[in-house]
Amino acid sequence: MKNKITAYLRPEGEVGIRNHILVMASVVCANKAVSMIGKNENNVVSITHPHGCDQAGEDRERTLRTLAGVASNPNVAGVIIVGLGCETISAEMIAEKISATEKPVYALEIQNNGGVSSTVEEGKRILKGLKDKASKVKRGKVGIDQLVVGLECGGSDAFSGITANPAVGVASDLIVENQGSVILSETPEFIGAEHLLIERCSDSKVKEKLAFIVQRFEQKAKDTGLDIRGANPTPGNMAGGITTLEEKSLGCIYKGGTSEVKEVIEYAEKPNKKGLIIMDTPGNDVESMTGMAAGGAQIMIFTTGRGTPTACAVAPTIKVATNSLIYENMKESMDINAGEIITGHKSIAEVGEEILALLIEVAEGRLTRGEILDQRDFAINRIGPTF
């Protein structure tokens, strides 16, 4: 098995598989300027969102951590953060957090730059320098132990837990055997299957943390007085043959493979350990992937049975279809068909190896379908109100 890749070597020792320049809004009011700076620019990813102001406490901290984390992702070569000037989460605050990565970062404020048009002009000028710097970043051979792979499933159907997720599990085990890391996410989709993951935790602290995040999530649902079965499994999951949340969860956790759970981390936090990591994220695919990208994942493997085009803004997202029907129906968004496991044309292990082989090619520059379509989704998981 090939376990070396040629990748971008970042100043602080991390490894990127893409060389993006990021233009990011610190606050909703800067979205227009950000879109205009990134317009008609090659190799520039523009990140806009509806947050960044009138946020407090833990919620504010989480939004800040997510924005700074995504900009710090090893796939990003240089950053411009655009703020307004009077918001809760300023461009300077984000830039300050990114500075630990030693990559070039600029903070612009619309109020201090004479408005949107002149901020855009300044941003475009800075972009030229960033492109020059990004093009000079050295590439080198590294092991796949440098990869952090985010695992996601979205639009699950009854075959998710039979074909695609177990095949991704095979790939996960191979990555972990090679000292790489995989992040299993989506806490609501541990509900009813958490006992199987808890058994696999490396020590009692990890066990407790895992039990805690699942209980916290379920309690949160209870506190709202809502039956989360109305939202999860989704109507689409049910139309695809999944009846209960437990059933969905049991199929979902196959993505993590069979190795020991080394660490359980909060949303958008960076893992301290290598191997199989669990991140507390919601079932919303885009929020979950954004959290993992903020935690440093350079690449995503995403299984889907109902078919979804979504892909992470900064990390190439490999889409694995759980059945041949959806693979054919949404071919433009699908990278691998695990549906052949149902027909018996391929084994779970074969598809798992196929996923890993593609992952290595994508790590070296092959474009995913999502990248070809320029699908770059971004959403932050909020835990508090906007005041």
Add this chain to the structure above:
Amino acid sequence: MKKLKNLILLNEKDNVAVATKRIDQNERLQPDLLVKDRIKIGFKVALNDINKNEDVIKYGEVIGKASKNIVQGELVHTHNLAGLRGQADKQITQK
């Protein structure tokens, strides 16, 4: 994972199997298994009678309880199977 005719049995402990093809009403898949409902691909069929409040097992694990008596060969879905987790009115059971 065991492949039966038009069905996958995911675990020996399971009392449901998953349709890998659309199965017609009253189709006999095995000498001892007559499918009573039309089953769409991916949906579950009861492999034996499951009484109300008995566990429904898939992947070798509990996926919920029968909300009414289920007979062998019947479709198992939201009309006769209820999950136990994630509900506002139920206590969290830590396994």
